[in-house]
Amino acid sequence: MHSLAEKIQQQDMRALARAISLIENDDPEKLDLMSDIFSIQKKAHHIGITGSPGAGKSSLINRLLTYLRGKGLTVAVIAVDPTSPFSGGSLLGDRTRMNQHFLDPGIFIRSMATRGSLGGLARATKDAIRVCDAYGFDIILVETVGVGQSELDVMKVVDTTGLVLTPNSGDVLQIFKAGIMEIADLFIINKADLPGVVRLKATLEEYMMIAQPKGWSPLIVKTISTENKGMEELWKGIEQHKSYLFETRQGEERRLKQLELEVYELIREEIWRDVERRVQSDQSKVEQLRDPEADPYQLAREWYGVWKGDS
Numbered sequence: 001m002h003s004l005a006e007k008i009q010q011q012d013m014r015a016l017a018r019a020i021s022l023i024e025n026d027d028p029e030k031l032d033l034m035s036d037i038f039s040i041q042k043k044a045h046h047i048g049i050t051g052s053p054g055a056g057k058s059s060l061i062n063r064l065l066t067y068l069r070g071k072g073l074t075v076a077v078i079a080v081d082p083t084s085p086f087s088g089g090s091l092l093g094d095r096t097r098m099n100q101h102f103l104d105p106g107i108f109i110r111s112m113a114t115r116g117s118l119g120g121l122a123r124a125t126k127d128a129i130r131v132c133d134a135y136g137f138d139i140i141l142v143e144t145v146g147v148g149q150s151e152l153d154v155m156k157v158v159d160t161t162g163l164v165l166t167p168n169s170g171d172v173l174q175i176f177k178a179g180i181m182e183i184a185d186l187f188i189i190n191k192a193d194l195p196g197v198v199r200l201k202a203t204l205e206e207y208m209m210i211a212q213p214k215g216w217s218p219l220i221v222k223t224i225s226t227e228n229k230g231m232e233e234l235w236k237g238i239e240q241h242k243s244y245l246f247e248t249r250q251g252e253e254r255r256l257k258q259l260e261l262e263v264y265e266l267i268r269e270e271i272w273r274d275v276e277r278r279v280q281s282d283q284s285k286v287e288q289l290r291d292p293e294a295d296p297y298q299l300a301r302e303w304y305g306v307w308k309g310d311s
C-alpha cells in the first residue's frame, strides 16, 4: 500500500493534506495512491453546498460545522475555487470565518484549485473527497460556486446537494437557465432575515409544480447563517434525503453510474497523457505543416493511425 494511504488510514492529517496536494499537482503517483485509497473508503455522507457568489455558502457551512461537531460528528470541508489559480483565494476569506475550527482535530478544511490537474477541478475534487472519506470523516461538505459545468460535475458525485438561494437576489432565473435547479435535493433559502422570502418560496414551489420531479421532491428550508438559525431544520432535511437514497437504493445507483463515468474520465486522462507525450517527443511533425497543402484533418488521421499502430 502507498505510504500516504497507510498514514491516512491511521488518521494522519498531514498525510491527508499531502495527498490532496499530490492530486492537485497531478503527480505521477496519483493513480497508485488513489487505487489504494479507494479500497479504504468508509462511505461518509457527501454533501454539496452550491449557489451564486455571496449567497452565504461559507457562512452556512461554518454554522453547520459547529452544529455537526456538537453532535459528535467529524467533518471535512472542501471549498472548490474555480477562480483562483492558487489554492488560497477563497481559503483566505473562509479562514477568517472558519477560524475557530482550525484547532479542532475533528475538522479538516481545504480549498481546491485547478493548477495543472489534467482532468480539471472536478476530477481533482472527486479524488479529494475520496481521500477524506478514507481518512474516516463522518460528513464531507463540498462548497462550490454554482456557475459552470465544472461545478455541476462536482455536484454529481455528492450524495445530497443543497442549493443556496437568497431572497430578492433575482438569481433564480439564472440558476434555472444554467441547469442547476435540477441537481438540487434541497433548496436552502439563506438570508431569510431579508425581505422576499415568501416570494422566493412561491417561485420555488411553482418551479417544482412545472418540473414535477420524479421520486424525490426537493425540500425547501430557511436559514439565517449570520444568526445561526435553521441549522437543525437543514440537517433534518439532509438526513431525510439520506434515508430516501438508502431506502430506494437510489444512492447505490447514483454511485454506480458515477463510477462508470469515472472510468471513462480516467481513460480519457490516460489517452491525453499519451497524446502529450507523443507530441513532445516528435516536434518534426510541425515541419509537415509548412506545406501549403497540409490538411490538418488528413494529418490528424494519419498521425493517429501511426500511433495506434505502434501501441
Ligand SMILES: Nc1nc2c(ncn2[C@@H]2O[C@H](COP(=O)(O)OP(=O)(O)OP(=O)(O)O)[C@@H](O)[C@H]2O)c(=O)[nH]1
Binding pocket: 051, 052, 053, 054, 055, 056, 057, 058, 059, 060, 090, 145, 190, 191, 192, 193, 194, 223, 224, 225, 226, 227
Ligand atoms: N443578512 C444576512 N447576511 C448573510 C447571511 N448569511 C451570510 N450573509 C452575508 O453574506 C455575505 C457573503 O457570505 P459568504 O458566506 O461569504 O457567501 P459565499 O456564498 O460563501 O460567497 P462566495 O464563496 O464568495 O461565493 C457575508 O457578508 C455574510 O455575512 C444571512 O443569513 N443573512
Ligand SMILES: [Mg+2]
Binding pocket: 057, 058, 059, 090, 094, 143
Ligand atoms: Mg464562500
